[in-house]
Amino acid sequence: MATLAQQLQTLRPSASDLKHLGWPDWLVNDYLTLLENLILLASSDDNFLIVLDQLQIDLDALTLRVDATEVDIAALDVRVTTNEVDILQVTTDLATHVGGTSEHGATGNIVGTNDYCTEAIGGTVLRAAISSNAVVSTATVALPAIGAAPAAYSQAYAQEQSDLINDIRTNHNTAVADLNNAIGVVNDIIAKAKTAKQMSV
Structure with a gap:
């Protein structure tokens, strides 16, 4: 007849067998250690009471670990439930925010920093x-208006006409330069408004 140790030896599974059952590593280790101690005790002598006493000690220790694990699992379950509630709340808040039309003084759909008009x-x-500011034009004809033309040719009157024409020409060129400067400033403003998304390109 087989001894108790031999009988226990036939019941000893491998660690991989237990892991295939879904046991965690710590439970596999505790179970195999408990069984190994039991086989050693049974091999040294077949005193059944000693074997049972040690078995009870090992089982009590294992029970404590299982109980502690159950407490941890219960605490984890509470945290998972809390996280589920929080996720649902965040989802609701996000949906409310996305659909909002009046936050921060808005009067329509809320836009982001990249939602260009x-x-x-x-x-x-x-x-x-x-x-840059456009230049202030100073073009002005300073010469006085000339009088009516004399009946006979007058060199002085002709010179007065010549001076006035030249003054008008000079101031005309100045006015054109000032106008071109203003056009340049306007074009610069338009270009920068387009860059700032304030105007269609």
Whole structure:
């Protein structure tokens, strides 16, 4: 007849067998250690009471670990449930925020920093870069108006006409330069407004 140790030896599974059952590593180790101690005790002598006493000690220790694990699992379950509730709340809050139309003083759909406006839909614009001021034109004809032409040729009157024409020419060129400067400033403002998404390209 087989001894108790031999009988226990035939019941000893491998660690991989137990892991296939879904046992965690700590439970596999505790179970195999408990069984190994039991076989050693049974091999040294077949005193059944000693074997049972040691078995009870090992089982009590294992029970404590199982109980502690159950407590940890219960605590984890509470945390998972709390997380589920929090996730649902965040989902609700996000949906409310996405659908909001009046937060922060808005009067329509809330836009983000990259939701640039179009000609038909309001949105975000950037601050345009600064442009230089246009020059103040100083072109003016300072010479007095000439009088009526004399009946006979007058060299002085002809010179007065010539001076006035030249003055007008000079001031005309100055006015053209000032106008070109103003056009340049306007074009610069338009270009910077386009860059800032304030105007269609």
